[in-house]
Amino acid sequence: MTPTVFVFERLAALIHQLVRDDAAHHGLLPVHRQVLGYLAQANRYSDLPIAVADYLGITRGTVSQTLAVLERKGLIVRKADERHGKRVHLRLSAAGEAVLQAGWPCRLEQVLAASGVDPQTFEKELRGVLNALQRLNGNQAFGQCRYCAHFLAADGEQHCGLTGETLATEQTIKICREWTAPQTAAGITVDT
Numbered sequence: 001m002t003p004t005v006f007v008f009e010r011l012a013a014l015i016h017q018l019v020r021d022d023a024a025h026h027g028l029l030p031v032h033r034q035v036l037g038y039l040a041q042a043n044r045y046s047d048l049p050i051a052v053a054d055y056l057g058i059t060r061g062t063v064s065q066t067l068a069v070l071e072r073k074g075l076i077v078r079k080a081d082e083r084h085g086k087r088v089h090l091r092l093s094a095a096g097e098a099v100l101q102a103g104w105p106c107r108l109e110q111v112l113a114a115s116g117v118d119p120q121t122f123e124k125e126l127r128g129v130l131n132a133l134q135r136l137n138g139n140q141a142f143g144q145c146r147y148c149a150h151f152l153a154a155d156g157e158q159h160c161g162l163t164g165e166t167l168a169t170e171q172t173i174k175i176c177r178e179w180t181a182p183q184t185a186a187g188i189t190v191d192t
């Protein structure tokens with residue numbers, strides 16, 4: 001194992017531990033905390049049970065049980081889609097949002113801010129590694145909307161080229177299960 005791979009392994013283990021601690025602090029299991037964290041970032045095409053399963057790499061059965069617990073605890077609410085009859089969107093309640101306050105991502109951001117690394121360069125390099133690993137594993141990328149190949153912005157409006165729908169600004173900074181990496185004119189995928 002190279003020193004770089006060792007660092008990734010230690011980081012992954014440490015983040016797992018932080019997730020466990022955050023979850024236990026609220027009487028939850030780690031998967032409950034992970035689902036809440038995902039839903040806080042997911043756009044309107046991605047706040048669905050199937051997307052939760054894809055993002056976390058867990059079975060639909062586990063997702064279903066997890067959502068039932070979160071709903072019973074009042075941490076999420078289900079909202080029927082106004083246009084697609086059977087589709088149900090999952091939203092955090094105020095109590096669900098409170099669980100995410102001052103969690104491990106905040107502590108990591110503080111450490112990064114204090115480290116002096118250039119956040120944009122650091123993120124770009126890490127994202128390149130992440131994208132390559134996701135391609136290798138055949139995972140969906142779940143990227144941020146405004147960096148998607150389908151994202152269109154013109155005349156002060158933003159649209160999704162895939163669905164043809166207008167995107168509110170707050171949706172463009174969320175993550176999407178339909179996200180597609182941009183390509184160069186030569187057809188090379190660009191790591192964003």
Ligand code: SF4
Pocket residue numbers: 043045143144145146148149150151152159160161162163175176177178179180
């Ligand atoms: S532009 Fe891409 S990321 Fe944004 S909503 Fe459309 S498919 Fe999803």
